[in-house]
Amino acid sequence: MYCSTKELWNIAVDRGLTNITTAKNNSWDKSYRAWLFKQTDKASSSLTANNVSFDFWSSYKGYSVSWKYDNANNNYLRFNGGKEHIDFNTAKTITTKNIIIQFVKETRSVDEHLHNLYDVIGSGNGVLIQNGEKTEITWSKANRLSRTIFKDKSGKEINFVAGNIWVELLPIGTTVSYN
Numbered sequence: 001m002y003c004s005t006k007e008l009w010n011i012a013v014d015r016g017l018t019n020i021t022t023a024k025n026n027s028w029d030k031s032y033r034a035w036l037f038k039q040t041d042k043a044s045s046s047l048t049a050n051n052v053s054f055d056f057w058s059s060y061k062g063y064s065v066s067w068k069y070d071n072a073n074n075n076y077l078r079f080n081g082g083k084e085h086i087d088f089n090t091a092k093t094i095t096t097k098n099i100i101i102q103f104v105k106e107t108r109s110v111d112e113h114l115h116n117l118y119d120v121i122g123s124g125n126g127v128l129i130q131n132g133e134k135t136e137i138t139w140s141k142a143n144r145l146s147r148t149i150f151k152d153k154s155g156k157e158i159n160f161v162a163g164n165i166w167v168e169l170l171p172i173g174t175t176v177s178y179n
Helices: 005-014
Strands: 051-054 065-070 075-080 098-104 122-130 133-141 149-152 165-171 176-178
Touching: 051 098, 098 133, 122 149
Parallel strands: 098 165
Antiparallel strands: 051 065, 051 176, 065 075, 098 122, 122 133, 133 149
């Protein structure tokens, strides 16, 4: 799932909503802390994540995902079910500068529609992919209103490359190929 922040704000305006939570009468963004970003955007000299691929469900290959590194533009192109994943609004292949693979606990088929739940509050492991490189990371989120914090293995908060950030939530134990 993905959305446009601009359109979310438009819907909020249409519904008469602001950044003030009426239940608590305080600003939701009072304690907001933005992610950190690098000052440089440079391809790595040692590619460890030229192609990244995984299946959401092995029995549904139409949902298989791959990200292919475009060295010339220093970004990743998304493929879904073996085909370029095309943005409906731009009619162009979806690209991103940063990919987070966040491994989370999955609870399957929680209702009659076979929806799944993913635990994103707590902590776990993940992978950051940017500039042709993969980096093992950890993630943590204290509660529903807090921002997810991503850190490298030394415990330092990671810096994203300026540009899109795509977060893939995958069940713990999912096999991801990097080549």
